[in-house]
Amino acid sequence: MATQAKRAPYAPQLRAENYTSREFARAENEHLWGKVWLVAGRVEELKNVGDFLTFNVATESIVVALGKDGLVAYHNVCPHRGRRLADGCGRASQFRCKYHGWTFNLDGKNVLVQDRDDWEGALDDERIDLWPVRVDTWGGFIWISMDMEGESLTEYLETIPEYLDPFELEEMRFRWKVELHLPVNWKVALEAFMEGYHVAATHPQLIKVAGNDYTQSFAQGKHANFGYWKDVQPLGTSSPRLAGNVYADAREGVIEFFRQIEEDLNAIQTDRDFEAAKKIMDVLPPDADAMTAMVTAIELGRQAAADDGTSYPEKLTFEAMAKAGSDWHIFPNCVTLPYFDGALWYRARPDSRDPENPDKCVFEIWSLKRYGPGKEPQVETRVITDPVNESVGLILDQDIANMAQVQAGMKSSRFQYARPNPVQEVEVINFHRTLERYVLGQARG
Incomplete structure (x- = not known):
């Protein structure tokens, strides 16, 4: 056998x-x-043209901005002497290096080199614009990739x-x-x-x-x-x-679960869900089983979201x-x-x-x-x-x-x-x- x-x-x-x-x-x-591909921030952080944020990881710094035609991203470094151009977040129509004044528009193009004639035209053959970084969105997040030849964000997310x-x-x-x-x-x-x-x-x-x-x-x-x-x-x-x-x-157990998540974590479920869950004490009998209590709490949360002007997906x-x-x-x-x-x-x-x-x-x-x-x-x-x-x-x-x-x-x-x-x-x-x-x-x- x-x-x-x-x-x-x-x-x-x-x-x-x-x-x-x-x-x-x-x-x-x-x-x-x-x-x-890395999450640099949330789309909601860049609402108006010129809004920007910086994202630092290891030795790299990336600046992401909302340009006239959508999101743009660049290595956060001046090609002149290497000074970082931006810090934190804010709004700017241009990125100006605080070291020698080289200036770049939101398209990453160099629009000002102080005393440019000193190079006698040699800079025309050099890269003096900002180095681009790929940028895309998914899930309301801003994603960047410094690998210009790598897989797309869609491919990366699998x-x-x-x-x-x-x-x-x-x-x-x-x-x-x-x-x-x-x-x-x-x-x-x-x-x-x-x-x-x-x-x-x-x-x-x-x-x-x-x-x-x-x-x-x-x-x-x-x-x-x-x-x-x-x-x-x-x-x-x-x-x-x-x-x-x-x-x-079972009703008390469900309410205690929502209480712990709201008061001790303050994330995943929301304050709205916790307040809605408390209502199961009024709408369910004391002998309700745990599954009924939990599903009812979720549906009450769904209604609370609708009452608050939003919805569940x-x-x-x-x-x-x-x-x-x-x-x-x-x-x-x-x-x-x-x-x-x-x-x-x-x-x-x-x-x-x-x-x-x-x-x-x-x-x-x-x-x-x-x-x-x-x-x-x-x-x-x-x-x-x-x-x-x-x-x-x-x-x-x-x-x-x-x-x-x-x-x-x-x-x-x-x-x-x-x-x-x-x-x-x-x-x-x-x-x-x-x-x-x-x-x-x-x-x-």
Whole structure:
């Protein structure tokens, strides 16, 4: 009688040097950032002709502006002596170098060289315009690529639009923005949000109301996602890791879930969703089951959005949401967790003030929300340089508390490689395999 062959055990290993080596950081700067598509900002940040923003990554700085015919992007450097032209964000009809006054219009053309006759016409044969950078949009985000011959943004995103277009991220606007300067590698920061395997230990309060916290994760080309597809339990119920449901009244469990997400995270679901969820105490009987309570809360949130002058996305059915899962890593440096009328977006990168230092990064957190016409707030970025003493919110504080301890622990003489979970941490595994192909030319075994 034939026996079925068992699958060989899979125990992936990720080299510690990917996080701790200055040489690896230097190789990333040389072979990664200039070869990929990167999120530079949101379309909503550039509303009028002349509005611009700057995006710094590693040793590069890019300026993106809204020109007369749409978005334009350039290397943020004067071709005369190398001074950066723009800083931060603002509005300008021209970019003028503050060193010697060379000036460029929004088309990137040089319109003024001080004392140009000194070159006796030689500059006519030189490049004196700004170096262009490719720019495109998807999901309401501005994307740039410094590789002028590489794949298009559509090609680069692969299957992501198929899964995430139904969420209509382009219809969302900033709810709040935080920029953290952290003493960790940019990958350590990002990976804190690339798996759900950590939730039970890092966020024990969540497993009381977040249903079954067991995740499955899958590679999607260079990108990856995870979701809660195995033995699905409604939100508002307790994890099987606990002995029974914490809340005997399912309505209370659902409301507590929305409360934690709103008050302790302030992202993904919205304040509008939380207020709507509270109404299930009035419209459902005490013996309502958890699935009914959760679906009713969602539908009340849908009505609240309509009353507020917006809506839930028409194509975002429960089936489309289930297909997408809960979390996406968008290679190399973004992660998003989307919902009907909100989303959480993370962006990580080396600290451009010390780009070869593997122990420093800039980590940004953006909360997005659908607003009725003219109701979106004016949002300023909150900059945090001391996350130990300045809170972002309970859930994010719990995640951030792990990061410096991870970076320090990886430098132990006994720690040679990480051992990611081959089921629940595929986002992390696929990330490093793809990263190594860019940085080293091939993935390690």
